[in-house]
Amino acid sequence: MTTLTERYVWAAARSVPESQREELSRDLAERIADTIDARIESGASDPESAERDALVERGHPATLAASYSDRPPMLIGPRYYFVWRRLLIFLESFIPATAAAASALGLVIAGGGWEVVGQAIGIGVTVAVHLAFWLTLVFALIERAGSGQWPGTGAAADGRGSAEADPLAWTPEQLPQLPESRRPHRRADLIATLVWLCIAAGLLLWQQFGVVWEDGERSAVPLLSPELWAFWIPYLYVLIALEAGFAVWIFRNDWSPASAVVNVVLNAAFAVPLIWLFVEGRLFSDEFLAVVSPHLDADAVRALSVLFVALVVGACLWDAIDGIVKAAKGGGRGTLSFPGNRSTRP
Numbered sequence: 435m436t437t438l439t440e441r442y443v444w445a446a447a448r449s450v451p452e453s454q455r456e457e458l459s460r461d462l463a464e465r466i467a468d469t470i471d472a473r474i475e476s477g478a479s480d481p482e483s484a485e486r487d488a489l490v491e492r493g494h495p496a497t498l499a500a501s502y503s504d505r506p507p508m509l510i511g512p513r514y515y516f517v518w519r520r521l522l523i524f525l526e527s528f529i530p531a532t533a534a535a536a537s538a539l540g541l542v543i544a545g546g547g548w549e550v551v552g553q554a555i556g557i558g559v560t561v562a563v564h565l566a567f568w569l570t571l572v573f574a575l576i577e578r579a580g581s582g583q584w585p586g587t588g589a590a591a592d593g594r595g596s597a598e599a600d601p602l603a604w605t606p607e608q609l610p611q612l613p614e615s616r617r618p619h620r621r622a623d624l625i626a627t628l629v630w631l632c633i634a635a636g637l638l639l640w641q642q643f644g645v646v647w648e649d650g651e652r653s654a655v656p657l658l659s660p661e662l663w664a665f666w667i668p669y670l671y672v673l674i675a676l677e678a679g680f681a682v683w684i685f686r687n688d689w690s691p692a693s694a695v696v697n698v699v700l701n702a703a704f705a706v707p708l709i710w711l712f713v714e715g716r717l718f719s720d721e722f723l724a725v726v727s728p729h730l731d732a733d734a735v736r737a738l739s740v741l742f743v744a745l746v747v748g749a750c751l752w753d754a755i756d757g758i759v760k761a762a763k764g765g766g767r768g769t770l771s772f773p774g775n776r777s778t779r780p
Contacts, residue, residue, distance in 0.1 A: 438485055439463065439466050439489070442462075442489050442492070443463055443495075444459075445495035445496070446458065446459075446495035446498050446499040447459045447499070449496045449499035458499065458502050462498070466485075466489065466492065469492070470485050470488045473488060508577075509577070510573050510577050511577050514577055517573075518569070522566060524758065525565055525569065526565060526566065527694075530558040530562040532751060533561040534558030537557045537558075538550050538553075538554035541553060550713075620684065620685045620688065621685065623685070624684070627678075631678050634674060635671065635674050638658075642660070642663075644656065655721045656721065657722055658719060659717065661716070662711070666707065669707070670704075673700065673703060673704055676700060677700060680693075680696060689760040690761055691761050693757065694757045694760075694761035694762075697758075698758075701751075701753055701754045702754075704750060705746050708746055709746055709747070712739075
């Protein structure tokens with residue numbers, strides 16, 4: 435070997451485990467020599483440049499060495515990539531939002547003002563970054579401690595093995611249901627959603643005529659502040675109409691990643707203004723508060739406030755996560771099962 439070939443072989447060999455270096459060096463030197471001879475015989479290169487042309491044809495030594503190594507030059511290989519991606523999307527879809535909501539709730543209870551919004555967003559972003567980093571690190575370590583099985587096949591690299599031996603193995607049970615087989619479930623969801631939205635729209639109007647009974651008679655004390663009719667109650671009616679249209683769209687097209695995102699946005703569009711109005715003291719009418727305040731002490735007011743915010747956040751988070759789960763399952767009903775996405779329906 436000449437100095438140029440020796441440098442190339444050494445650069446390639448240092449990229450593989452020590453136990454493979456001798457074999458790689460010998461095999462690679464022979465291949466380079468054969469390539470040089472072939473280029474000279476074919477006239478593709480003259481004797482002075484044949485060696486350099488042969489090395490250029492081989493490409494970067496580290497890339498070439500990767501084909502000899504059991505450790506491909508990637509952070510997360512195809513064996514675990516799709517499980518990592520699915521798990522990351524699923525966790526990122528609700529954990530940062532839950533952390534932000536929980537921190538905002540705690541800050542509100544502590545008497546925080548508008549600064550709560552910025553602090554909660556900062557906490558949510560921090561949690562999202564840490565979640566992505568640590569989950570990726572775990573999968574990178576798993577990749578480097580892999581068992582030598584090909585991705586998602588349930589078989590070892592030598593062709594032997596079974597699906598039972600590989601927890602990441604693909605099985606026919608993971609196939610999504612056909613759209614028509616899921617339509618009965620979607621029809622029930624559509625009916626339940628439309629009925630609930632009609633009830634909610636009716637309650638918004640009904641509460642204006644009084645929700646307090648005194649001495650067995652109903653008094654004209656509205657639950658919500660009449661000032662909300664200037665914008666926020668019509669805003670809620672618009673949201674109800676959007677939710678109804680969204681429910682019909684889901685019935686016709688089924689759940690998808692895009693529809694899950696729309697569902698999260700609709701839930702946020704409801705929860706954020708409602709909690710903000712409550713924290714600012716603009717949600718309930720003064721007449722209603724005047725009636726109920728004498729019956730509640732400070733501890734009861736604080737407990738009910740926390741309960742109200744927790745119920746709003748919890749209901750919206752549950753609905754958002756439910757949509758994400760259905761989208762991840764390819765539509766229909768059910769819950770996620772990691773690793774893989776195994777359906778329990780026939």
